[in-house]
Amino acid sequence: MxxxxxxxxxxxxxxxxxxxxxxxxxxxxxxxxxxxxxxxxxxxxxxxxxxxxxxxxxxxxxxxxxxxHDPAADSVPVNATVPAIAPDAVADLLARYPGCRTAKVKVAEPGTTIDDDVARVAEVRRVMGPSAAVRVDANGLWSVDQAVEALERLAPLDLQYAEQPCRTVPELARLRQRIAGLGVPIAADESVRRASDPLAVARAGAADVLVVKAQPLGGITAAQAVVADAGLPCVVSSALDTSVGLGMGAFLAARAMSPGYAAGLGTAAMFTSDVTTTPLLPVGGRVPVRRADVSxxxxxxxxxxxxxxxxxxxxxxxxxxxxxxx
Structure with a gap:
């Protein structure tokens, strides 16, 4: 109620x-x-x-x-988040995510080029090594043709997936067909959390992975239902939450995230301050599943x-x- x-x-x-x-x-x-x-x-x-x-x-x-809500686990693995920064700033930024073996790299930032994206992702791969998982996130800012060009150039860097490369579900479906031979899975984020029907992308066969966020989907209970009905691998991520909201995401990740993936819940490292003296920062590549104690x-x-x-x-x-x- x-x-x-x-x-x-x-x-x-x-x-x-x-x-x-x-x-x-x-x-x-x-x-x-x-x-x-x-x-x-x-x-x-x-x-x-x-x-x-x-x-x-x-x-x-x-x-x-x-x-x-039952925490279901003590902690969950998380990824490092790499904004659209210059390659020479990548190593220092990744140092804020101790133990993380997955990185999500922002691409398609307005004012940047595909060359910039390739250089940034290549530096992440160099710093983290060949065994790390590297994802890219375009926030729906590429056209299908731009996404094909970019992913053809990024594929040799061994991407775990490309998150929301295009804006609409039909575009994602067309892109998925065109890059079928590249070995780059497509993940849907905005097409889930900002859609009137969050399951449309799964029914259309337009994605290989769903990225779900607790707040935009109406909470832990509602997001779990979406994951169950979609029948696709799921990655839980944040929406630039404080440690309070990250706690909500951690509870969801412990219950709903697919094995083998890291959650996008290490984003407290992106802030210079927080609302708690014990923020949900990555330690050993993981964050705890708990509620934040606000200061x-x-x-x-x-x-x-x-x-x-x-x-x-x-x-x-x-x-x-x-x-x-x-």
Whole structure:
């Protein structure tokens, strides 16, 4: 059941976490963390998402904060995340992910070229060695022709998969046919978490792997149902969450992620601060499956401006109304 708005706001805080490197066009990540009967939870849809899309993120916050979930494991393996940085910055960045044997590399960043992408991925492969798993993520920014060209050049670097190389499900299906001989599996992210039907990509045979995120899919319970119905290998990832939201993802990964894959839940390493003194940072290539213990001091230190706090509380009120009407 949906809690009253007053219950959601009774111990809610809007925070702004600076990032070490621009990622997804973001240099400061804003989020609303709130206390529920089961512990701290998070509501942090990206600012450009409308209220209808953000409603799934609030369902997730309620699912995690107002329900108990079995952790199912002590920890889960995670990948390093490499933004669109120059090759000479790769080694230092990977050092923030001790023990990680998988890396996800951002490609197709606006203002960069395929040459830039190839050089970045090649340096990741050089630093991590031939036994590491290397993925690329284009966030749907390539056309089918661009994706074919890029993946033909990247395939010799032994990719675990290419995440959301094109925007739409029909484009993914066409690309998958055209690169059938390359040995590069296709993973779907936005075509799952931002779709009105998250199973459409699986039914269309347009992906080999699903990337699922707890908040955009409405929480741990709802995301588990998507994974079960899709019948494809699953990788759990974050949406640039604080350690509170990463905890939600870790609970999901422990229950739903396919063996042999690392979760994209090491992203606390991308922030210069967090909401807890014990953030979910990778240790030995893994993060623990637990709820974050939020620090009042860090909530104050990382508090968003009064204007942004008001914006988030007004957003919470609107999205709550969307869910209440549903």
């Amino acid at each position: 949906l809690p009253d708005l007053a219950d959601l706001r009774s111990d809610a805080h809007v925070i702004a976490l600076p990032m070490r490197v621009r990622f997804r066009g973001i240099t400061v990540r804003e989020a609303l963390v709130l206390w529920g009967p089961a512990g701290w939870t998070e509501f942090s849809p990206f600012v450009e998402y409308d209220d209808t899309e953000a409603a799934a993120w609030l369902r997730a916050a309620v699912d995690f904060g107002w329900s108990e 009042p001091e860090l909530l104050d230190r990382n508090a968003a401006s009064p204007e942004r706090t008001d914006w988030w509380f007004r957003r919470l009120e609107r999205v709550h109304a969307v869910l209440a009407a549903a």
